[in-house]
Each structure stands twice: as C-alpha cells, then as structure tokens.
Amino acid sequence: MSITRLASAACVCAILLTGCSAPKKVPYLVDAETIPRESLAAVSTVKDPIFVQGDLLNICIYASDPTAVAQFNKGQYLTPEGAISKTSNNTNTAGTNTTSLTDYYLVDAEGNIDYPVIGRIHIAGKTKEQLAREIKDAIYPRYIKIEPTIDIRLMNFRVTILGQVKSPGVYQSDNERMNILEALAKAGDLDIRGDRENVLLYRTNADGTREVHRLNLHDKSLLLSPYFNLQQNDFIYITPNRSAAASAWQMHQGWTTAISVVSGLASIAALVIGIINLNK
Incomplete structure (x- = not known):
C-alpha cells in the first residue's frame, strides 16, 4: 500500500473517531435522569435574594385604609383634605408612564437605605422576608x-456573561431569580469555542467577600450544586476550549513570524542602502 493511501486511511479513521466522541462533549447534564428524585427534591430551587450594596428596591406598603400607610410609601403624601397624592417623579414618554429610579431605594455603600418616618435601615445581608x-x-x-x-421587589437582579458565548452582555431577570442554564440561554448559548467543562463563576457576597467556582455543564451533579441558582451581580466567564486557545496561539505565532521576517528584510534593505551609499 502506498504512503498516500496510508495517509488517507489515517485521516478517515481520525474523522470517524472524532465523530464518535464529539456528541459526548456537547450535551449538558449527561444522564441527569439518573439522579434520584429524593436528591432533586432536597435541593431548594427558589431562594429570596440577599440584599447587597447597589441593589435597587421597590417597597410598597398596603392596608385596608390606604391613607394610613401613605406616608410610608415613597412618593406619596396626604393632602390637607386627607387625599393621597403622588410626587411627580414619573416621566411620560409617548403617552407611557415610566417609573423613575428615584421611586426606588438604593442600598448605599454601608448597606443602608433611608426610609420615610422610620429613618435609616441596615439591610445588606437580609432577605425580603426579613426586611x-x-x-x-x-x-x-x-x-x-x-x-x-x-x-x-428587587429591581436590578442581573448577571454578566462574557467569553465564548454568542451574545455576551448584562442580562436582567424580572422575577428575581435566574439559574446558570437560563443565563446561558439569554446569551445565546456557548459558541463552538466555549469550554463547557470549565465555566467560571465569580460572586461577591453581601459581606464583601468574593468566591470563584468552576462549573462543568456536562456533569449532572450541577443540578445539585448550590451555584446552579445564580445571585444578583454574579459574573460568568466562558473560557475558550483547547482548539480556540491553540488557534489564538497559532495566530500569535504567525504574527510574530511575520513581524520577524519584515524586520529582517528591513534590516537587510538598510544594510544594502548603506553599502551603496559608501560606494558612491
């Protein structure tokens, strides 16, 4: 058998082997159906967010007599006639009322908010129920x-997704919760260069401490992980896989080689010009 035929056969075998192994690398949560129901039921799927500095809160107090609680609702006050009136913090654009950010409570750098009548309340580290x-x-x-x-209501529950995804960016949740799969879906999923076994999660806790965790999207145990459900302001980075890293290195090497060649040619040209000038 000629060398050409041997090379062709080797290429065909490599392609077939790659085709057989690739599907195992693509699916998420492989064999998740084998996780016992008791294990899944033991995992809390819904958790109230824990408030941190920079959160925007919408707090409304209701009672059978609305006038009794008007003074505790931001932007409301009682007129001399005893009627409820609202301050003009709302803007009207194209006939649609839009709530201003001044209608919300911003958690300051010390973890506090200033509440009508009550005064300053420290809320960093607390849940909605506790507050x-x-x-x-x-x-x-x-x-x-x-x-x-x-x-x-927490008005700015959002996560940031960067790296090897189709649409990196900052994504917000309207229902104060988001899991890792929902976040990736919002970003258009990983592209072909994303490493599904090496997803980095950066988290800043209410006390200012930081955590870094690596998640494996192929591993079914991700469903049982305490990091499956995200917290507000989580940062997700999709690392490049080996092929992407190799391509980047080859491109870097290519540019380095090209620059070296151009630099060498320039040096030779300068030397030749110098010799010609000396002979004149």
Whole structure:
C-alpha cells in the first residue's frame, strides 16, 4: 500500500473517531435522569435574594385604609383634605408612564437605605422576608393600628456573561431569580469555542467577600450544586476550549513570524542602502 493511501486511511479513521466522541462533549447534564428524585427534591430551587450594596428596591406598603400607610410609601403624601397624592417623579414618554429610579431605594455603600418616618435601615445581608418583618415591626402598631402588607421587589437582579458565548452582555431577570442554564440561554448559548467543562463563576457576597467556582455543564451533579441558582451581580466567564486557545496561539505565532521576517528584510534593505551609499 502506498504512503498516500496510508495517509488517507489515517485521516478517515481520525474523522470517524472524532465523530464518535464529539456528541459526548456537547450535551449538558449527561444522564441527569439518573439522579434520584429524593436528591432533586432536597435541593431548594427558589431562594429570596440577599440584599447587597447597589441593589435597587421597590417597597410598597398596603392596608385596608390606604391613607394610613401613605406616608410610608415613597412618593406619596396626604393632602390637607386627607387625599393621597403622588410626587411627580414619573416621566411620560409617548403617552407611557415610566417609573423613575428615584421611586426606588438604593442600598448605599454601608448597606443602608433611608426610609420615610422610620429613618435609616441596615439591610445588606437580609432577605425580603426579613426586611418586610423589620419594617412591619417598626410601623405597626406604633404609627398605624391596621396591620399592613409589605411588598418588596428587587429591581436590578442581573448577571454578566462574557467569553465564548454568542451574545455576551448584562442580562436582567424580572422575577428575581435566574439559574446558570437560563443565563446561558439569554446569551445565546456557548459558541463552538466555549469550554463547557470549565465555566467560571465569580460572586461577591453581601459581606464583601468574593468566591470563584468552576462549573462543568456536562456533569449532572450541577443540578445539585448550590451555584446552579445564580445571585444578583454574579459574573460568568466562558473560557475558550483547547482548539480556540491553540488557534489564538497559532495566530500569535504567525504574527510574530511575520513581524520577524519584515524586520529582517528591513534590516537587510538598510544594510544594502548603506553599502551603496559608501560606494558612491
């Protein structure tokens, strides 16, 4: 058999082997159906976000008598006639009312918000339930005799996704929660160069500490991981796989070689010009 035929046969075998092994590298959560139901049920899928510095909160207090709680709702006040009025923080664009950011509470660098009547409240590290209970205990029954209902919404739950995805960017959730798969779906999924076994998660906690974790999208145990569900301001980086890294290195080497050749030719040209000038 000629060398050419041997080379062709080797190429065909390599392609076939690659074709057989590739599908095992592409699916997410391989064999996830084998995880016992008891294990999945033991994992909490819904968690209230923990407030951190920079969060924007929308806090509304309701009662059977709206005038009793108006003073505790940002942007509302009672007129001399006893009616509820709202400050003009809303803007109207093309006939649509848009809520201004000044209608929300911004958690400052110390983890506090300034609340009407109550004053400063430290909320960093607390959940919605804990904050609602604290506000309720502060106003009832001291200021109002009707037990209120308190609704708290986190308005800027968002994660950042960069690296080997089709649409990197900052993505926001309207329901205060997002898991790693939902985040990747928003970014258009990984591209062909993304390393699905080496996804980096950077997280800043409410106390200022930072965590870095590596996630494997092929591994079914990701569903049981405490990092499957994301927290606000999480940063996800999709690292390049080996082929992407190799391509980048080859390109770098190509540019280095080209620059070296051009530099060498320039030096030779300068030398030749110098010799010609000496002979004149």
